[in-house]
Amino acid sequence: MKSLLNRRSVLAGPSHLVQVARATGGGAGSPPPDDSNAASPADAADAAAMPSAAANAPPADAPPRPVTTLRPVPAVPTQVSGRGVQIADTADIEWLTEEDALTPFRVFRSFSYSVSLLFHAKELAYYVALYQDGSLWRALKAADLEAAEAAFHHFEDQATRLSDGETRRAQLEAQNEQLARLIARSEAQAERLRSDLQRRGAQEQAVSTRQNQTRKDVSQLEAQRVAAQAHLNKAHRQIHQLNLTSNEWIPHLPNR
Structure with a gap:
């Protein structure tokens, strides 16, 4: 009897090629096969439907070979589907902004760079936009708030790095002033x-x-x-001398 694929083992667990014992004889006098290795009617039908698998079966003494389990392949790349973020059309964001259809949830500004987390209520979508001098530069779209906040923090870090030079310039200008x-x-x-x-x-x-x-x-x-x-002393002496001289002409009168 040819080697068969064990259908029960395939349905019960990981796929393996299982060697089934080969019959020892093909004549009428051959002993009946062991019940443990006998194939069920369903197995016989499978054997008839897949002759190529039975013909290519390994020898009886070969160990069973494991078959790699197939895994589903995601339709969206893991890098994008994991973040839930995709590139957004800047023209759509500008149009939605003009129509006042976007509600700002977060706003970050650093010198000439700004980042906005915008919510479009009609589509339940989130947009993260990076602006430079008030002009829209880059934009991302997310389906949930968590992914949008992650994108917002990414743009926030990018804006901070881009404005490092302006930050340093402002500090140096202030220090110089x-x-x-x-x-x-x-x-x-x-x-x-x-x-x-x-x-x-x-x-x-x-x-x-x-x-x-x-x-x-x-x-x-x-x-x-x-x-x-x-x-003055000389004048006093002269006056005294003149007085003396003047007094000499005064007669001496007797006292009464």
Whole structure:
């Protein structure tokens, strides 16, 4: 008897090629086959329907060969179906925006880049749009909020990376402006201190000149005072002398 595929094993579990014991004789005097290896009527029908499988069966002493189980192939690629996100038509989004058919759920802005998570209630669809200077640049469409939020965070990270240069430029501009203000403030303070020093020096010079002039004036006045006092003393002596001279002409009168 030819080798047959065991139908029960195929239906019960993973597919295997099972070797069925070959009959020892083909004559009328041959002993009946063992009941354990006898084929059922259904197996006989399968054997008749598949002669090529029986003819190509391996030898009796070969081990059973496992057959790879077939798996279903998804109609949509796993990368897209796993995320539930697809490329959106920017013209459709612009038209829906003009018709006020989109409701913003999330908005992120970084300098000239912005990301919007938009909901189209009529189609129960979500759009994630990336804008640059207010112009629509890229857009994705998602069927559920979770996938749309993942796409939104992806565009958010992309916008953040794209605006890193502008962020650094804004920081450097602010730092340079602050340094310029500090420099101007320091220069103004230095100029004030320089002016104060110059004014103080001029005042000290004026005070010194005034003091010198005062000392000269005091010396001159002191000399004038000494000269005047000497002149006055001389005048007093002259007056005294003249008085004495005048008194000599006065006669001596006796006392009564």
